[in-house]
Amino acid sequence: MSSITNAPPPAVHYPDSDGQPMADNTLQFEWIVTLQGNIDLMFRDRADVFVAGDHLIYPVEGTADVRQAPDVYVAFGRPKGHRGSYKVFEEDHVFPQVIFEVWSPGNRFSQMEDKRDFYERYGAEEYYIVYPEFPAHIDGWQRKEEQFERIADVNGYTSPRLGIRFELQRGNIAVYHPDGRRFLSYVELGALQHETQVRAQAAEQNAEQERQRAEQERQKAERLAARLRELGIDPDTL
Known part of the structure; x- marks a missing residue:
């Protein structure tokens, strides 16, 4: 007596590409x-x-x-x-x-x-x-x-x-x-990002320049105060 075994259906292949170009222009x-x-x-x-x-x-x-x-x-x-x-x-x-x-x-x-x-x-x-x-x-x-x-x-x-x-x-x-x-297109996004970076760098440079000017003014004030003390003058009373 023979038995009949039903084979499973073949696996279906789903291609990841249809062979067509992504774009015509x-x-x-x-x-x-x-x-x-x-x-x-x-x-x-x-x-x-x-x-x-x-x-x-x-x-x-x-x-x-x-x-x-x-x-x-x-x-x-x-x-x-x-x-x-x-x-x-x-x-x-x-x-x-x-x-x-x-x-x-x-x-x-x-x-x-x-x-x-x-x-x-x-x-x-x-x-x-x-x-x-x-x-x-x-x-x-x-x-x-x-x-x-x-x-x-x-x-x-x-x-x-x-x-x-x-x-x-x-x-x-x-x-x-x-x-x-x-x-925005990729190019426009890139240009916007570059412009933002340039502005950020300029703002950072301006802030650094302001910090340096403030530091220079502070040092100048300290030198003046030291000179007044040498002359016997308390700068805090001026």
């Missing part, structure tokens, strides 16, 4: 880095907010073909830490709530429609497409029950989840932190 890349970096900075003290860029999301366990790699996404309720990919079924079934895609000339309209359908189907709450080239603008959708509803006008709109505000200024896109500071 430098402007798209700059916006991806700026969005990801500023949002990550906003939540630096929140251990339960994970922010990533150009990172594959796998929403369905056992199906490696169902995936997307948004330019930037934010997952609330998930711990920080490095990941090869974001597997929703290993992340307490939390699908990232906020998704950003940055348009480039290589994108096709049908491709963007498929992405939006994907994010809508698997649970994103907010979805934004940033168009950094002329005419610069942002399209946005917010979940209403089970479907995305297009945001009528993103200019001046504040993200419910992130608290950031989008504005169009003289044909350019500006994004603002909840405290009103504008999102």
Whole structure:
């Protein structure tokens, strides 16, 4: 009598890369880095907010073909830490709530429609497409029950989840932190940091010069007092 042993199903491999470039041009890349970096900075003290860029999301366990790699996404309720990919079924079934895609000339309209359908189907709450080239603008959708509803006008709109505000200024896109500071690129942040350091050094130098002048005045006063005592005069009575 023979027995039949059912072999376990083969393990599913979830690649950490889809082989696609991160960006098609430098402007798209700059916006991806700026969005990801500023949002990550906003939540630096929140251990339960994970922010990533150009990172594959796998929403369905056992199906490696169902995936997307948004330019930037934010997952609330998930711990920080490095990941090869974001597997929703290993992340307490939390699908990232906020998704950003940055348009480039290589994108096709049908491709963007498929992405939006994907994010809508698997649970994103907010979805934004940033168009950094002329005419610069942002399209946005917010979940209403089970479907995305297009945001009528993103200019001046504040993200419910992130608290950031989008504005169009003289044909350019500006994004603002909840405290009103504008999102800065890496170069702008570096320049601001350098300017702050220069000002701090100048203030330190001024303080040191003031200290030296005060010390010189003190020594001068002590010499004068010593000379008066030599002449038999009590300087404290003057």
